[in-house]
Amino acid sequence: MNQVGLYYLSTRPMSAQELEARIGKISAEIELQKEVLKKLELSKMLVQRQLNAVRDPVARLPLEISSEIFIQSLSLAHPELGSQNIPMLLLNVCNAWANIAISTPRLWAAIHIDFPRAESFKQGLETWLRRAGNCPLSISLSGTFDPGVGRIIWRHVHRLKHLEIDLEEDPEPDNGSTIEILAGTSPGLLPFLETLVIHGSTNPNGSWGYSGPQILELLRLAPNLVECMIDVDTVFDLPGTLEQLALPCLRRLTFGDFYADDDIFKWLALPNLQTLHLSMQDVQDNDLLEFLQRSSPPLQDLVMGRGCRHVLFNRLEESLHLVPTLTQLELVGPRDHLMEQLLSSLAESPSHILPNLCRLTFHYLDPPYISSSVGSPTFWATVLGALSVRHNQLTFFKFLHPVDWPFEPEAEVYAALRRLAVEGMEIYIGTEEQNVLSV
Incomplete structure (x- = not known):
């Protein structure tokens, strides 16, 4: 005892x-x-722990391989900060897995933040971003913006590679009507930012929106930006005059269907732009022409949205002469005369206008009335003439029309279009659901 x-x-x-x-x-x-x-x-x-390491195949692997396995386990491009989501979930499996996760900066290089978030979230965000080490960051934001979180993000701008902003109206009216995406800071250069996407929820009464000067400031701070999409319905306080903003690395620029988007377009000079999608809601004929004149871009893909119904053909033709590199052209909601004149010009001057055009799309929206000229035998003859003249160059033609469309090609034109399709041209005439040539 x-x-x-x-x-x-x-x-x-x-x-x-x-x-x-x-x-x-x-x-x-x-x-x-x-x-x-x-x-x-x-x-x-x-x-x-040693026994677990002996039994755990992941722990026995070289760190490079186990890290890659963890990276491949990410189910979302932008994971969220939460104990039930990878990579946070990996920290709770065992010490070996936690060590691997913390030693893998790429696991922490992307994050989605859905506002609002609790105050404690800020500390977790700081830890998350520190774990990313020197990896380029990809950040996605949605909901009602929290300037406090924004200030944390802007402290890491030197590593930001992809940024997506999709914010909503602040339900608290005292917080103001303008979204301050810069959160009252003056961030430094964003030398690695390649992709910028800015969305905005529908705001029919214009009671809130993004700050135009702040969007332009973001663009100015990103000299190496390659792709930009701006799809917002309200932009406040754009200046009446401003020095043109040159972005020499921008290759793809897309605007949504909202009215305010294209206001920003007027301030840009993009000498290496290859893809341009415009809503055309607030872009006049001379705006596009002046942009092409000051930028001289090697444009390959041009989409002109619903607002192109206001475009005059002589201005469009003048603009198209400045981009002989264009291979794809899409017009959404064009007026009847614009389509017919463009098709006639393509047939009459195969080497004079758009010599490299390969794909042509007309999206004829449902108008208050359907013009007798569109869908008439003369119209289809013009279509056939342009396609026949350009058959060695044009590989794709699409004419989308409303569901209740009463005009189809006549039998002779239909047969000629079928022959062009058999010879290799992809031709689509019909609604989104049905191509009449495949019936």
């Missing part, structure tokens, strides 16, 4: 002083045994 047991078996009468002394000895022995137990538990944990 050990000494501790003897403390309890002793029956000799003892004084209070002796009993206090014995209690002190027992307490000391208990503390000693606790320390021994802690050491044993630690030893067991270390041995267990």
